Amino acid sequence: GAGVSQSPSNKVTEKGKDVELRCDPISGHTALYWYRQSLGQGLEFLIYFQGNSAPDKSGLPSDRFSAERTGGSVSTLTIQRTQQEDSAVYLCASSPQAAATDTQYFGPGTRLTVL
Amino acid sequence: SQKIEQNSEALNIQEGKTATLTCNYTNYSPAYLQWYRQDPGRGPVFLLLIRENEKEKRKERLKVTFDTTLKQSLFHITASQPADSATYLCALERSSNTGKLIFGQGTTLQVKP
Numbered sequence: 001g002a003g004v005s006q007s008p009s010n011k012v013t014e015k016g017k018d019v020e021l022r023c024d025p026i027s028g029h030t031a032l033y034w035y036r037q038s039l040g041q042g043l044e045f046l047i048y049f050q051g052n053s054a055p056d057k058s059g060l061p062s063d064r065f066s067a068e069r070t071g072g073s074v075s076t077l078t079i080q081r082t083q084q085e086d087s088a089v090y091l092c093a094s095s096p097q098a099a100a101t102d103t104q105y106f107g108p109g110t111r112l113t114v115l
Numbered sequence: 116s117q118k119i120e121q122n123s124e125a126l127n128i129q130e131g132k133t134a135t136l137t138c139n140y141t142n143y144s145p146a147y148l149q150w151y152r153q154d155p156g157r158g159p160v161f162l163l164l165i166r167e168n169e170k171e172k173r174k175e176r177l178k179v180t181f182d183t184t185l186k187q188s189l190f191h192i193t194a195s196q197p198a199d200s201a202t203y204l205c206a207l208e209r210s211s212n213t214g215k216l217i218f219g220q221g222t223t224l225q226v227k228p
Contacts (some may be wrong), residue, residue, distance in 0.1 A: 042220035100208040106158030
């Protein structure tokens with residue numbers, strides 16, 4: 001079946017602009033995770049959803065970052081007033097449940113470049 | 116704070132040899148530890164999960180050990196092949212049973228023919 005998809009695959013924007021990144025999880029997966037990967041760094045947890053609710057937003061770097069999920073499916077990560085330090089690959093993953101033993105299936109990521 | 120360390124230097128080995136990658140962690144006692152593979156420009160792909168009460172887990176040419184006393188996991192690839200060349204990430208559950216993971220920065224493995 002189809003895996004996790006993300007769009008756009010690449011996004012170049014100017015400092016100060018807002019961007020929206022989209023994630024389509026595997027159908028039926030209730031848990032959805034957003035991570036950020038900067039060059040040469042490990043994945044940094046941002047936020048996760050169980051259904052449409054986000055029990056833990058503690059990883060969001062600042063109040064410029066927000067995310068929502070609708071219909072228990074598609075999720076959007078929004079970054080307002082982008083800064084150069086926001087440049088990174090943003091990865092989305094989904095899993096059947098929000099459980100430590102459930103495999104997380106990752107999308108290919110969105111590479112964000114802020115000029 | 117919780118911290119995971121993987122050898123940031125690339126590991127270069129000859130085809131057919133066994134590759135061993137190390138993951139050390141501090142300030143945490145995870146119930147589970149996972150290993151992922153990441154190829155350039157792609158998202159990570161799950162390989163193995165090991166529980167705290169399991170000393171060793173195997174899957175084909177892969178073997179993972181988990182030493183909760185040393186706070187260390189070792190990841191072995193036997194009979195390595197050039198196709199095994201990739202970055203390997205270890206990840207720990209960040210908080211109880213939510214699926215939130217803390218990832219190490221990964222170790223890049225290069226298998227030369």
